[in-house]
Amino acid sequence: xxxxxxxxxxxxxxxxxxxxxxxxxxxxxxxxxxxxxxxxxxxxxxxxxxxxxxxxxxxxxxxxxxxxxxxxxxxxxxxxxxxxxxxxxxxxxxxxxxxxxxxxxxxxxxxxxxxxxxxxxxxxxxxxxxxxxxxxxxxxxxxxxxxxxxxxxxxxxxxxxxxxxxxxxxxxxxxxxxxxxxxxxxxxxxxxxxxxxxxxxxxxxxxxxxxxxxxxxxxxxxxxxxxxxxxxxxxxxxxxxxxxxxxxxxxxxxxxxxxxxxxxxxxxxxxxxxxxxxxxxxxxxxxxxxxxxxxxxxxxxxxxxxxxxxxxxxxxxxxxxxxxxxxxxxxxxxxxxxxxxxxxxxxxxxxxxxxxxxxxxxxxxxxxxx
Amino acid sequence: xxxxxxxxxxxxxxxxxxxxxxxxxxxxxxxxxxxxxxxxxxxxxxxxxxxxxxxxxxxxxxxxxxxxxxxxxxxxxxxxxxxxxxxxxxxxxxxxxxxxxxxxxxxxxxxxxxxxxxxxxxxxxxxxxxxxxxxxxxxxxxxxxxxxxxxxxxxxxxxxxxxxxxxxxxxxxxxxxxxxxxxxxxxxxxxxxxxxxxxxxxxxxxxxxxxxxxxxxxxxxxxxxxxxxxxxxxxxxxxxxxxxxxxxxxxxxxxxxxxxxxxxxxxxxxxxxxxxxxxxxxxxxxxxxxxxxxxxxxxxxxxxxxxxxxxxxxxxxxxxxxxxxxxxxxxxxxxxxxxxxxxxxxxxxxxxxxxxxxxxxxxxxxxxxxxxxxxxxxxxxxxxxxxxxxxxxxxxxxxxxxxxxxxxxxxxxxxxxxxxxxxxxxxxxxxxxxxxxxxxxxxxxxxxxxxxxxxxxxxxxxxxxxxxxxxxxxxxxxxxxxxxxxxxxxxxxxxxxxxxxxxxxxxxxxxxxxxxxxxxxxxxxxxxxxxxxxx
Ligand code: HEM
Ligand code: FES
Numbered sequence: 039x040x041x042x043x044x045x046x047x048x049x050x051x052x053x054x055x056x057x058x059x060x061x062x063x064x065x066x067x068x069x070x071x072x073x074x075x076x077x078x079x080x081x082x083x084x085x086x087x088x089x090x091x092x093x094x095x096x097x098x099x100x101x102x103x104x105x106x107x108x109x110x111x112x113x114x115x116x117x118x119x120x121x122x123x124x125x126x127x128x129x130x131x132x133x134x135x136x137x138x139x140x141x142x143x144x145x146x147x148x149x150x151x152x153x154x155x156x157x158x159x160x161x162x163x164x165x166x167x168x169x170x171x172x173x174x175x176x177x178x179x180x181x182x183x184x185x186x187x188x189x190x191x192x193x194x195x196x197x198x199x200x201x202x203x204x205x206x207x208x209x210x211x212x213x214x215x216x217x218x219x220x221x222x223x224x225x226x227x228x229x230x231x232x233x234x235x236x237x238x239x240x241x242x243x244x245x246x247x248x249x250x251x252x253x254x255x256x257x258x259x260x261x262x263x264x265x266x267x268x269x270x271x272x273x274x275x276x277x278x279x280x281x282x283x284x285x286x287x288x289x290x291x292x293x294x295x296x297x298x299x300x301x302x303x304x305x306x307x308x309x310x311x312x313x314x315x316x317x318x319x320x321x322x323x324x325x326x327x328x329x330x331x332x333x334x335x336x337x338x339x340x341x342x343x344x345x346x347x348x349x350x351x352x353x354x355x356x357x358x359x360x361x362x363x364x365x366x367x368x369x370x371x372x373x374x375x376x377x378x379x380x381x382x383x384x385x386x387x388x389x390x391x392x393x394x395x396x397x398x399x400x401x402x403x404x405x406x407x408x
Numbered sequence: 409x410x411x412x413x414x415x416x417x418x419x420x421x422x423x424x425x426x427x428x429x430x431x432x433x434x435x436x437x438x439x440x441x442x443x444x445x446x447x448x449x450x451x452x453x454x455x456x457x458x459x460x461x462x463x464x465x466x467x468x469x470x471x472x473x474x475x476x477x478x479x480x481x482x483x484x485x486x487x488x489x490x491x492x493x494x495x496x497x498x499x500x501x502x503x504x505x506x507x508x509x510x511x512x513x514x515x516x517x518x519x520x521x522x523x524x525x526x527x528x529x530x531x532x533x534x535x536x537x538x539x540x541x542x543x544x545x546x547x548x549x550x551x552x553x554x555x556x557x558x559x560x561x562x563x564x565x566x567x568x569x570x571x572x573x574x575x576x577x578x579x580x581x582x583x584x585x586x587x588x589x590x591x592x593x594x595x596x597x598x599x600x601x602x603x604x605x606x607x608x609x610x611x612x613x614x615x616x617x618x619x620x621x622x623x624x625x626x627x628x629x630x631x632x633x634x635x636x637x638x639x640x641x642x643x644x645x646x647x648x649x650x651x652x653x654x655x656x657x658x659x660x661x662x663x664x665x666x667x668x669x670x671x672x673x674x675x676x677x678x679x680x681x682x683x684x685x686x687x688x689x690x691x692x693x694x695x696x697x698x699x700x701x702x703x704x705x706x707x708x709x710x711x712x713x714x715x716x717x718x719x720x721x722x723x724x725x726x727x728x729x730x731x732x733x734x735x736x737x738x739x740x741x742x743x744x745x746x747x748x749x750x751x752x753x754x755x756x757x758x759x760x761x762x763x764x765x766x767x768x769x770x771x772x773x774x775x776x777x778x779x780x781x782x783x784x785x786x787x788x789x790x791x792x793x794x795x796x797x798x799x800x801x802x803x804x805x806x807x808x809x810x811x812x813x814x815x816x817x818x819x820x821x822x823x824x825x826x827x828x829x830x831x832x833x834x835x836x837x838x839x840x841x842x843x844x845x846x847x848x849x850x851x852x853x854x855x856x857x858x859x860x861x862x863x864x865x866x867x868x869x870x871x872x873x874x875x876x877x878x879x880x881x882x883x884x885x886x887x888x889x890x891x892x893x894x895x896x897x898x899x900x901x902x903x904x905x906x907x908x909x910x911x912x913x914x915x916x917x918x919x920x921x922x923x924x925x926x927x928x929x930x931x932x933x934x935x936x937x938x939x940x941x942x943x
């Protein structure tokens with residue numbers, strides 16, 4: 039706040055009005071206050087000629103009208119709020135208009151109130167121009183000096199004293215440092231989680247790791263947990279699959295969703311050629327089937343839009359595109375790393391299994407990824 | 409027993425005296441009542457941010473009464489049939505409950521969200537006003553820095569807020585946030601594990617975001633907004649140049665009664681706007697997105713508009729991966745961490761950078777018209793263009809889809825636009841400013857164009873100009889100095905023609921007030937000359 043310091047003695051002397059004089063008008067007292075706050079009123083005049091002019095009456099009528107509209111709309115709001123059916127029901131019902139009715143009535147009420155107040159302030163209250171002095175810049179130099187010296191005095195008593203008493207210096211250091219760390223430790227320590235702990239470490243493994251199935255290969259399952267056979271997917275078709283373990287389709291295994299694709303023979307041929315040429319993907323396809331992690335290597339969205347014509351997998355988040363036939367190499371967009379391939383196999387009962395976990399790290403990239 | 413008479417009419421005075429005896433409130437209260445504020449429509453933008461923040465506090469508290477920040481899986485049994493039986497988090501269930509089974513709950517949720525959008529929008533426009541008028545110059549640099557931190561806090565308030573319902577869309581946002589943390593060299597995995605309490609998504613994040621969203625961030629916002637306003641109060645508002653206005657005074661009206669009343673009216677109008685938007689325009693229909701599943705995403709999943717520039721930058725980043733021995737830095741790191749950091753720290757330093765370059769250490773209480781500082785306008789235009797291209801690119805898949813443009817073309821257009829757009833706009837803005845400046849000077853030197861054409865004896869046609877000031881013996885206008893404010897350019901602005909009629913339904917009797925330049929008092933009736941001898 040502006041704290042214009044007044045020497046009340048000086049004020050009283052400069053004052054031309056005696057505010058205690060009963061004959062002095064209120065406006066003169068107000069003016070005296072303005073003078074003390076270094077304000078000068080240049081104009082303060084009614085916006086109307088004379089009192090009770092036709093124009094003034096019209097403005098007053100309009101403002102009153104706005105206030106009344108505001109009240110009526112508020113009543114309407116209450117009416118809708120209480121009596122209009124509001125519960126959600128299927129289909130096109132009266133309840134669909136509950137929220138719009140609330141918004142409309144409350145909006146009109148508040149708007150009318152706002153405009154009434156604005157019109158009152160702008161049209162009815164006298165027009166005013168006042169000038170107030172500013173006080174910028176630094177404090178007087180002597181004040182600066184005194185405060186500075188006072189601060190130095192305090193510093194000298196404390197720091198200088200410690201400087202002169204080496205024992206104190208060491209002791210305070212010994213007390214403060216451990217206590218500071220001790221205060222920070224529980225705050226930070228509680229939050230620290232080792233991202234690499236766990237066997238297998240969750241950063242590098244998914245629900246397809248055999249440990250989740252007592253060391254046996256994990257089946258590929260649909261969202262409801264039913265396993266999948268090769269025959270279930272027609273040529274050119276695809277399915278999102280999850281580890282066939284309890285909770286495999288939940289967010290517990292957020293890195294595990296995988297896209298299983300049944301390629302057309304010529305595409306499959308090309309895909310296989312490229313996969314076999316790759317150290318990690320070698321032997322991971324099963325027939326014309328290939329499975330890629332669905333978790334985008336860019337920022338982890340599910341790369342879920344499969345374009346059959348071009349064999350591209352498109353991630354809807356930042357439009358990275360991965361070429362299915364070429365080991366899911368990124369061909370466009372911000373992703374820099376291919377989608378990992380899941381080594382596919384089929385168990386004795388004819389269901390798809392993961393022969394092992396993904397051989398590449400699934401999901402968004404990070405510093406220490408092998 | 410004598411009954412003590414209580415004089416009710418004296419009560420206010422008695423209470424006031426009692427208060428003053430205890431708190432010495434009289435003098436500061438008078439100073440407050442009397443404080444003079446300058447007025448201009450552009451000074452309202454910051455107020456809108458304040459008003460929407462108040463609306464956020466009010467509606468937000470209502471939401472907390474029903475929202476359950478828990479990630480426990482439950483089966484939905486509520487009123488919305490399409491999701492019945494679906495497994496979802498308790499947070500999502502309570503948000504659905506709030507939308508369908510709490511009377512007026514959906515209205516409140518939508519008010520909260522619309523107020524958030526308005527809050528961020530008014531902050532951005534307010535910042536642009538501050539920048540282009542040079543209001544951040546000494547002594548107001550600190551308030552500029554606070555303003556940028558307010559934007560940053562609002563950004564995180566919004567992001568944590570729309571993550572809370574734990575629907576399909578917000579889960580995707582969380583996933584990307586986790587990836588952004590992972591992308592930081594060396595500490596990335598540790599940071600993400602600390603925030604999420606282990607591997608993404610874990611069971612803690614909604615609870616943590618909740619406390620950040622309803623306590624930590626609003627607390628920070630409240631503290632900074634208080635400091636921001638206290639500084640405006642202490643340093644007094646800047647004002648435009650104009651008659652009587654100098655660097656050492658404030659010309660306007662006193663805070664009470666008129667100024668404060670107007671602010672109250674604007675608050676109600678602002679509140680009304682949010683109510684109308686919330687009632688009539690659906691926002692964030694979480695029931696359509698379903699619960700968050702790591703395997704599902706809807707296309708066209710966009711964040712709120714104030715996060716979209718981030719998304720756009722991330723989309724435009726080429727896939728450059730840096731390898732350092734066995735370690736690597738993913739491309740996501742550059743736009744999302746380095747980019748965001750630079751985008752916030754560079755502007756913070758700007759007031760000092762500019763002062764250093766111009767060597768200007770003076771105190772500025774008068775605003776500068778944008779045209780009078782073309783370089784600043786150019787830099788502002790650059791920044792806005794960058795922000796705009798990034799934001800549009802955040803929706804480039806929607807645009808590509810709607811207008812049948814290839815996505816790849818959109819991405820490339822964005823990449824090029826981000827590099828070529830800003831310098832182009834810089835050049836354009838500087839040219840426009842110089843042009844406007846020149847026109848002002850021309851009018852001051854020759855007068856206002858009257859639209860009257862005269863034919864000279866030699867057959868040449870010339871337009872008659874009305875000089876704005878005195879003329880010399882030959883009838884040539886004496887050049888006038890430029891006062892940093894609007895130069896009248898139309899005849900009705902100098903009172904030579906009937907003023908433009910004001911008033912919507914009825915003409916208002918008083919003529920429009922013409923803006924006047926200092927040193928150029930408005931031409932009043934008797935001084936006005938008929939144009940007889942134009943040049
Ligand atoms: C500047 C401050 C704030 C911003 C920008 C903000 C923004 C948001 C946004 C965008 C949402 C998502 C709304 C939706 O579901 O569509 C949200 C939700 C929420 N906000 Fe805020 N908010 C702010 C302050 C507050 C405060 C102060 C509180 C409470 C004290 C609060 C409580 C909540 C709650 C409980 C939810 C979850 C409600 C639900 O979606 O079911 N917010 N916020
Ligand atoms: S998450 Fe897939 S492109 Fe960004």
